Structure formats: structure tokens, C-alpha cells
Amino acid sequence: MRTDPADRGLISPDTIAAIATPPGQGGIGILRLSGSAAEAILTTVFQRAGMSAAEAWESHRMYYGWLRAGEETLDEGMAVLMRGPRSYTREDVAELQLHGGDWNLQRALTLCLEQGARLADPGEFTRRAFLAGRIDLARAEAVMALIAARGEQQHRAAVRQLRGGVTAFVRQAADDLFAIQAGLAAAIDYPEEISEAEGTAKMIPRLEKLIARLRDGIQERSSRLLEEGLRVALAGRPNVGKSSLLNALLGEEKAIVTPIPGTTRDLVTGEMSLGGVRVQLTDTAGLRNTEDVVERLGVARSRQAMAEADLTLLVLDGSGPMTPEDRELLDQLPEEAAIFVNKQDLPQRLVLPGARVPVFQGSAKRPETLDALKTFLRSRTALSDRMAVTQPRHLDALRRAVGSLEAALETARTMPPDLAATDLQAAQAALGEITGDQVDEKLLDAVFSQFCVGK
Ligand SMILES: Nc1nc2c(ncn2[C@@H]2O[C@H](COP(=O)(O)OP(=O)(O)OP(=O)(O)O)[C@@H](O)[C@H]2O)c(=O)[nH]1
Ligand SMILES: [Mg+2]
Known part of the structure; x- marks a missing residue:
């Protein structure tokens, strides 16, 4: 309560x-x-x-x-x-x-x-x-989120939370859950009036509906995009123009560019904003087998960056033929990827086999040729409008609530319904953590320790 x-x-x-x-x-x-x-x-x-x-x-x-x-x-x-x-x-x-x-x-x-x-x-x-x-706890946290906002979408989510959007979503769910709990309590207390079968028959569809609604509010991908932005790794063999592309997209000379293959040894990261969402571009060391110790370490980091990215952009050099290294990279391309065929200002000699990911072409030396690529990246930043809850702490609590509700549903389907009561209570407690309707001092300490002094 x-x-x-x-x-x-x-x-x-x-x-x-x-x-x-x-x-x-x-x-x-x-x-x-x-x-x-x-x-x-x-x-x-x-x-x-x-x-x-x-x-x-x-x-x-x-x-x-x-x-x-x-x-x-x-x-x-x-x-x-x-x-x-x-x-x-x-x-x-x-x-x-x-x-x-x-x-x-x-x-x-x-x-x-x-x-x-x-x-x-x-x-x-x-x-x-x-x-x-x-204010409730979610709105208190919104104050901090608003202060910490680093882009249009984050700002919008924080304001929505501050105005009580998250609270309303969670309280509605909590009220529905209270109603389910009350129905169950009635079935337990007055078995002569409400049979077990009746109690179960009423509870199951209501639980299913509640779970569906909460799941709909947990939009994992959108939440992560909002928190961290879209992470894009620029990958490819040496000298294809990855660093040049990074610089062209960012509009600044962030990474060193030279005609010498193996110029970039470490990760170079830059940020831009597309559609109000942050896009984090990481330029990587050209991928090749090399004896150079430093470059080898750089290549290992490149692979790491690709593994962590939301999207890998494989850069190819359109002015030369495909190399075995290009082919290897194409074969290893992760699902979330795109290809950029660079150096379109030079005579083209690349023959690209049919690719299963979107392909773009242009020249890092001509920023105006990058529009299609940018539009594509922008499309990858689109947030779901079904997203109700965005903060990691809230998402964690909501996931636990859904987990408990699913356990309750399973119990209700297979066992006497009163055995579901504990799981329903656990779900209610998890929802209460979001709004602060159910809190302990430790949780409050954890939440407010992230605030700045004077707020
Ligand atoms: N003509 C032309 N040259 C380009 C283009 N993009 C890059 N270059 C040239 O290609 C060479 C390599 O460019 P980088 O951007 O350093 O290539 P990289 O892929 O980062 O190379 P590594 O760091 O060695 O892996 C440089 O001389 C660039 O000027 C392009 O679109 N057109
Ligand atoms: Mg480079």
C-alpha cells in the first residue's frame, strides 16, 4: 500500500x-x-x-x-x-x-x-x-535526468517523466494489479461464493493483459538508444578512408588521415546528433594481419568496438578491386550493418557481390555525397512511441514486475490460484519501487547519491 x-x-x-x-x-x-x-x-x-x-x-x-x-x-x-x-x-x-x-x-x-x-x-x-x-520518486529522478540531458530526445523523455507520465503509467498498472489481488483475496476468503475455477478464470486474462501492457512499455532498444545513443563502428581494411569518413560526418578533423595504410592505431570516437538522438561514431584501426605489435593491439580493439556497436559500417574502397581482407570482413559482417563504398570521386574498379545489408556510396572528400548515409543512420535512431519507461532503474524494476507476474500466471494456470499471491505481491513491490510508493532508505540513498549538491 x-x-x-x-x-x-x-x-x-x-x-x-x-x-x-x-x-x-x-x-x-x-x-x-x-x-x-x-x-x-x-x-x-x-x-x-x-x-x-x-x-x-x-x-x-x-x-x-x-x-x-x-x-x-x-x-x-x-x-x-x-x-x-x-x-x-x-x-x-x-x-x-x-x-x-x-x-x-x-x-x-x-x-x-x-x-x-x-x-x-x-x-x-x-x-x-x-x-x-x-513529488514521487520517478519525478524526483526526472529532475536529475533533465539536468543530465544531452540531447533533444533525452530532454523530452525527462520532461515527460517530470510531468508524471511514468508515474501515471506505473500507478495505473499498480491499480490494476491491486484489483487482481483483491479478486484473488475474495476467492480465498469466500470459497463458498467464488469457486477456485471462477477465480482463476477471472484472473488469468487480466494478468495477461497487464503483462502485455507492461511489456509494451519496456522498449529495450529505444531505452538504450536514449541512454547511450546509437553506437556506430567504422570498420574496414587499412586505407579505405574510415578516418576520412569519420571526419566528414563529424565535420571536423578528429582523426589523423594519411595515405599510409595503418595510420589509425587506436579507437577515435566522435559524437553527432541525428533526429535528436546522439550518434557515437568510432573510427577503428584498419583490419589486417600484421606483425606490428601496436597495430595488432589496435586491430583487437577494432574487433571489440565492432562487437559492442549497435551498427557496423563497413567501409570499402571503390577505386580498387576487392581484396581477400574485404571479403573476409564481408563474410563476418554482423546482422546490424551497412556498407559504404568510398572514393566515388575516383574511377571505380570495385565489383561488390550482392550484399545482405544496405549499401551506400559516396566520397569522404565530398560531404554532400553522404546524405543518403546520414538519412539511413538517422532512421536507425528512431525511438518507439510505445516507450513509456526509459530510466535504467525503472526498467530494471519493471522487468522484475513482469517476471513476477509471469510466474503468477504460470502458477494460476497449473495450481490453486491462491499460490500466486506471493508473486503478485512481489510484482506490486517492484512497481512501488519506481514511484517510491514502496521504498526503503537504502533505495533512496542509492537514488539521491547520484544527484548534484544543491538540487
Ligand atoms: N580520392 C579520395 N581519397 C580518399 C577518400 N577518402 C579517403 N581518401 C584518402 O585515402 C587515404 C586513406 O584515408 P584514411 O581516412 O586515413 O583511411 P583509413 O581507412 O582511416 O586508414 P587506416 O587508418 O590506415 O586504417 C588518404 O590519403 C585519404 O586522403 C575519397 O573519398 N576520395
Ligand atoms: Mg584511419
């Missing part, structure tokens, strides 16, 4: 303080306080222009004034007090907008700590918002 936040009993009486803006120099830096002493501390350290300290603070109003340590003025800035519960944490929250220099902000933070605040742990403001019941 969902626990009342107040019953969680984990709310700390301390007033916490932290610098909320990143380190380094910035026009403005923000210092944040939350807790019952926020107003008192703010009144002590911030002198509002033309006002006395005795005058009450109006909530949610910006005041201009001075940061003061006793008689000494430290900075000029703005301050706001947001009285709970209309605040991020539902406690009294104060924010000071000061000048954004490390020394200046550290000095201001020290001043607040001297006045009785405690330095906030990473994510502690958001943790308080969660404990106060203002």
Missing part, C-alpha cells in the same frame, strides 16, 4: 544549505536554504535595502539588498523567501542570488553554515520534496 509521506518518518529537522549553481565563474550564483530556520538565517545574512530586519518577509517576493556578515558587507544581490508548503521542498526555502564566483559563493555558504544551517547532501532538496510527498 502507498505510505503517507509523514509516516515515512525520514524527514530531518535540519535546515540545509548549498550552492545550487555549478562551480566556476558566472554572472549569478544561487545559494539555497531549506528548513525551519531558513527565514531566520536569511534575515540575519541579508539586509533588504531600505528595510529593517524586523519587517516581515513577504513570501515569493524578490528583495534587493546586501549580504552581510555582521557589520561587513560581502555582496550585493537579490533574495527570496518561499514559505512552505508552496516551495520546492514544502519547507521554508530561501534563495540568494549573488555574484557567481567560487570564492564569493563559498564565503556566503560559510556564513549560512555559521548561522546554523547544515551543508546539504547531494540531492537532499529533491529528497525532501519526495519525503514531503510533493
Whole structure:
């Protein structure tokens, strides 16, 4: 069952303080306080222009004034007090907008700590918002995901989660599961009114439906794309133009290019964005049998990169005939692959046997010839719109929920239905971990330790 936040009993009486803006120099830096002493501390350290300290603070109003340590003025800035519960944490929250220099902000933070605040742990403001019941755990994590977003799609997924999309999906599933559990409990408690066969007949289709819906929400490939982007390995024998292609796609001279075969010895990685998804291109050492120790190590890394990639792009040199090395590579091509026949600006001598993967041609020296290849890569980044849950922690919990539901289904089909109760409970617990409806302190520590200080 969902626990009342107040019953969680984990709310700390301390007033916490932290610098909320990143380190380094910035026009403005923000210092944040939350807790019952926020107003008192703010009144002590911030002198509002033309006002006395005795005058009450109006909530949610910006005041201009001075940061003061006793008689000494430290900075000029703005301050706001947001009285709970209309605040991020539902406690009294104060924010000071000061000048954004490390020394200046550290000095201001020290001043607040001297006045009785405690330095906030990473994510502690958001943790308080969660404990106060203002947001659920999935939405708390969305805050971090939003901060960490490195592309349009990640950003969109985080906003969706922040607006409660994930919570709604999971809570709906949890409610359906509660209904199934209630039906089962009724069959167990009133066997004279509901027979076992009846109970099972009702439960099985509902379980099947729930499992299907949860499975639909777990789009493995899309989730991974969102988390890590599409990983593409550029492979091929030496001198076909892999590094040139990497540079042309990225639009910068990332990898060294020379006419000498065996130029690239190590992996060179660059990133670009296609359709709002990150694409990670890895240029590899040309694949060939060689006595050179360094090059051999490079070739081993190339194979590793190909094994780890979502897609291997085999580069061939169109200006020369196929070599035994090309043939070997073609034979070993993984399922997720494409071929790029390079050097189309030169007379063509390559005869390519029918390939089972898409083939593109162009020249790394003429970026305008790479459009079809880019469109193809873009198509490989398409995310499923059926994807409901995207964060690894949530996916893990959802997978466990599905596993338990499948076990329950199996039991219900073959044994008395009441034996499924434990698995249904396990599934409910796994769903509760996502929203934080069922949490323990260890899980919260694990989640919030990934946050930044001041959030
Ligand atoms: N004419 C022409 N030359 C190209 C093209 N692409 C690459 N080259 C040339 O081919 C040679 C090898 O290019 P690289 O990009 O270093 O080839 P690579 O596949 O990375 O080679 P290794 O690092 O040795 O495996 C260089 O002299 C490039 O200038 C192309 O489209 N047209
Ligand atoms: Mg190279």
C-alpha cells in the first residue's frame, strides 16, 4: 500500500544549505536554504535595502539588498523567501542570488553554515520534496535526468517523466494489479461464493493483459538508444578512408588521415546528433594481419568496438578491386550493418557481390555525397512511441514486475490460484519501487547519491 509521506518518518529537522549553481565563474550564483530556520538565517545574512530586519518577509517576493556578515558587507544581490508548503521542498526555502564566483559563493555558504544551517547532501532538496510527498520518486529522478540531458530526445523523455507520465503509467498498472489481488483475496476468503475455477478464470486474462501492457512499455532498444545513443563502428581494411569518413560526418578533423595504410592505431570516437538522438561514431584501426605489435593491439580493439556497436559500417574502397581482407570482413559482417563504398570521386574498379545489408556510396572528400548515409543512420535512431519507461532503474524494476507476474500466471494456470499471491505481491513491490510508493532508505540513498549538491 502507498505510505503517507509523514509516516515515512525520514524527514530531518535540519535546515540545509548549498550552492545550487555549478562551480566556476558566472554572472549569478544561487545559494539555497531549506528548513525551519531558513527565514531566520536569511534575515540575519541579508539586509533588504531600505528595510529593517524586523519587517516581515513577504513570501515569493524578490528583495534587493546586501549580504552581510555582521557589520561587513560581502555582496550585493537579490533574495527570496518561499514559505512552505508552496516551495520546492514544502519547507521554508530561501534563495540568494549573488555574484557567481567560487570564492564569493563559498564565503556566503560559510556564513549560512555559521548561522546554523547544515551543508546539504547531494540531492537532499529533491529528497525532501519526495519525503514531503510533493513529488514521487520517478519525478524526483526526472529532475536529475533533465539536468543530465544531452540531447533533444533525452530532454523530452525527462520532461515527460517530470510531468508524471511514468508515474501515471506505473500507478495505473499498480491499480490494476491491486484489483487482481483483491479478486484473488475474495476467492480465498469466500470459497463458498467464488469457486477456485471462477477465480482463476477471472484472473488469468487480466494478468495477461497487464503483462502485455507492461511489456509494451519496456522498449529495450529505444531505452538504450536514449541512454547511450546509437553506437556506430567504422570498420574496414587499412586505407579505405574510415578516418576520412569519420571526419566528414563529424565535420571536423578528429582523426589523423594519411595515405599510409595503418595510420589509425587506436579507437577515435566522435559524437553527432541525428533526429535528436546522439550518434557515437568510432573510427577503428584498419583490419589486417600484421606483425606490428601496436597495430595488432589496435586491430583487437577494432574487433571489440565492432562487437559492442549497435551498427557496423563497413567501409570499402571503390577505386580498387576487392581484396581477400574485404571479403573476409564481408563474410563476418554482423546482422546490424551497412556498407559504404568510398572514393566515388575516383574511377571505380570495385565489383561488390550482392550484399545482405544496405549499401551506400559516396566520397569522404565530398560531404554532400553522404546524405543518403546520414538519412539511413538517422532512421536507425528512431525511438518507439510505445516507450513509456526509459530510466535504467525503472526498467530494471519493471522487468522484475513482469517476471513476477509471469510466474503468477504460470502458477494460476497449473495450481490453486491462491499460490500466486506471493508473486503478485512481489510484482506490486517492484512497481512501488519506481514511484517510491514502496521504498526503503537504502533505495533512496542509492537514488539521491547520484544527484548534484544543491538540487
Ligand atoms: N580520392 C579520395 N581519397 C580518399 C577518400 N577518402 C579517403 N581518401 C584518402 O585515402 C587515404 C586513406 O584515408 P584514411 O581516412 O586515413 O583511411 P583509413 O581507412 O582511416 O586508414 P587506416 O587508418 O590506415 O586504417 C588518404 O590519403 C585519404 O586522403 C575519397 O573519398 N576520395
Ligand atoms: Mg584511419
